[in-house]
Amino acid sequence: MNNLKIAELLFPNIELSIDEIFKKYPKRELGNNCQVTRYAPSPTGLMHIGNFFQAFISYNLAKNTNGIFYVRFEDTDSKREIKEAKDVIFQILKEFEIWPDEYQDLDGVDHGEYGPYVQSQRVEIYKAFAKKLVAEGKAFPCFCKKTEGKEDVLRLRESKFEQDDEKEYDPCRDLSYEEVKRHLENKEPFAIRLKTRNDGSQRIKFYDLIKGEIDVKANSKDFILLKNDGIPPYAFAHAIDDTLMGTTIVVRGEEYISSTQMHIELFEDLNFKPIHYCHNPLIWKIDENGNKRKISKRKDPEADMRFYINNGYPKEAVLEYLLNLINSGFETWRKNNPNLSWRDFKFGINDITTIAPVFDIVKLNDISKNIISKLSGEELYFKWLGWAKSFDKSLEEILLKDQKKFIKLCQMDRENSSKPRKDIYNLSMMKDYFDYIFNAPILFEIDDIDKDQANEFLYEYSKQYKCFNSNEEWFNNVKEIAGKMGYAVDNKLYKENPNSFKGNIAKVCEFIRIAITGRKNSPTLFNIMDILGIDEVKKRLNHKF
Numbered sequence: 001m002n003n004l005k006i007a008e009l010l011f012p013n014i015e016l017s018i019d020e021i022f023k024k025y026p027k028r029e030l031g032n033n034c035q036v037t038r039y040a041p042s043p044t045g046l047m048h049i050g051n052f053f054q055a056f057i058s059y060n061l062a063k064n065t066n067g068i069f070y071v072r073f074e075d076t077d078s079k080r081e082i083k084e085a086k087d088v089i090f091q092i093l094k095e096f097e098i099w100p101d102e103y104q105d106l107d108g109v110d111h112g113e114y115g116p117y118v119q120s121q122r123v124e125i126y127k128a129f130a131k132k133l134v135a136e137g138k139a140f141p142c143f144c145k146k147t148e149g150k151e152d153v154l155r156l157r158e159s160k161f162e163q164d165d166e167k168e169y170d171p172c173r174d175l176s177y178e179e180v181k182r183h184l185e186n187k188e189p190f191a192i193r194l195k196t197r198n199d200g201s202q203r204i205k206f207y208d209l210i211k212g213e214i215d216v217k218a219n220s221k222d223f224i225l226l227k228n229d230g231i232p233p234y235a236f237a238h239a240i241d242d243t244l245m246g247t248t249i250v251v252r253g254e255e256y257i258s259s260t261q262m263h264i265e266l267f268e269d270l271n272f273k274p275i276h277y278c279h280n281p282l283i284w285k286i287d288e289n290g291n292k293r294k295i296s297k298r299k300d301p302e303a304d305m306r307f308y309i310n311n312g313y314p315k316e317a318v319l320e321y322l323l324n325l326i327n328s329g330f331e332t333w334r335k336n337n338p339n340l341s342w343r344d345f346k347f348g349i350n351d352i353t354t355i356a357p358v359f360d361i362v363k364l365n366d367i368s369k370n371i372i373s374k375l376s377g378e379e380l381y382f383k384w385l386g387w388a389k390s391f392d393k394s395l396e397e398i399l400l401k402d403q404k405k406f407i408k409l410c411q412m413d414r415e416n417s418s419k420p421r422k423d424i425y426n427l428s429m430m431k432d433y434f435d436y437i438f439n440a441p442i443l444f445e446i447d448d449i450d451k452d453q454a455n456e457f458l459y460e461y462s463k464q465y466k467c468f469n470s471n472e473e474w475f476n477n478v479k480e481i482a483g484k485m486g487y488a489v490d491n492k493l494y495k496e497n498p499n500s501f502k503g504n505i506a507k508v509c510e511f512i513r514i515a516i517t518g519r520k521n522s523p524t525l526f527n528i529m530d531i532l533g534i535d536e537v538k539k540r541l542n543h544k545f
């Protein structure tokens, strides 16, 4: 009876009953195996690849079972909130085409029947449940001045892996009705804490969908359900939201394992059906010194999902790379199904690897090169142009001015080739990669080249250079000139008798390549020279080494 009265005293304006709340959130009518998953970011910064990984797994678990994937913003920590964070998260989900079925848009409009999908707009609901727990004697008001501080300590603990198993009862757990009343009359702010049933001697088991059975000490702390500003920390808010919104699988980072025992006690006290947790390993990387460490927002640009957009990685490359990390069978599946979309690769919860993934940009770049090599020249050109429009305005202008030339450039060694070049892995690298198209080279890879010989050949060659219609015609002309100047046209002859020639055809092609591009390696020379046009080619051939 006293508890009921205390609850009324604390929450006189909360009239919303638990029954009414449950009526607003009816059980979802979905088939038996349909999963309801969510991405529940705190809008406190950039979108970390680890968070995206969880969102991507959640999206697939829902889509592969005809379920629902929704986004819920966990914005109960207003001090840490960053204004643009929600916008960035939506941009990334849109860009990667893993759009949620339910969410609240940036204008505050809910899309879906289980909203509001933003925690700061659900405070009345949390208070109603807190009131219920107080009325049942499972929670109590705490007037300690340090409440805010304690909450911070608790957050720190939640983020640690090891468990701190001391019992931690709060001094306010047994306040009488009269004492509570007196505190309230003094206008003292209060937090609400769970009155734990445990004393540190109990253990509990729970089943993690990735890690299997986990056996830990049961919670024995009077942890906070509502802070003294009336806002719940993560534990209380997620228990209520995931239950009301009908989540069937919570995919979250493994840093939450160490606080799961708190969440389990909460679910029990709230009479909620237990939820399935799937704790995801963190993403690691091997750093420059060969050490394995967590991929970090501070040190690794690739930890921020905007890195992939800003650098023009094809979205499929990033998603396919992540699928590789989720399930190693993806690689074989891709080999056997080169033309299917990644969406056709169906995986369930049991297919997710238990091994902590190690991020490897070289592997991502390889996947990306492969995907880009399948584009037609025109497709690549328009992707490049689209990227330049957002990230490099002056390049956009150049690409637009000479569209034909740049389409030709993108077609180079790609179309009509049985082995298209696999050398481009993102759009931001293309300008540097093809810098010799934009500007005549300044630096030349000429270290081990006989400069006099090169100058002599290039002088003759430039005098006779004209436009050609095909690589074959172009090559025949090179051979003809080189042959007259004492180079071996036939490689076999050259090998038999190297001393009777100035060199072979490969050597003169190298002279031309270096003069035109500055480099010893490039795509087909005929194409490059065709793109540059006769005047520019002659100018470059006239360069003296």
Ligand code: GLU
Binding pocket: 039, 040, 041, 042, 074, 234, 238, 250, 251, 252, 253
């Ligand atoms: N808001 C929590 C976070 O960003 C979400 C954890 C969860 O997915 O339950 O870490």
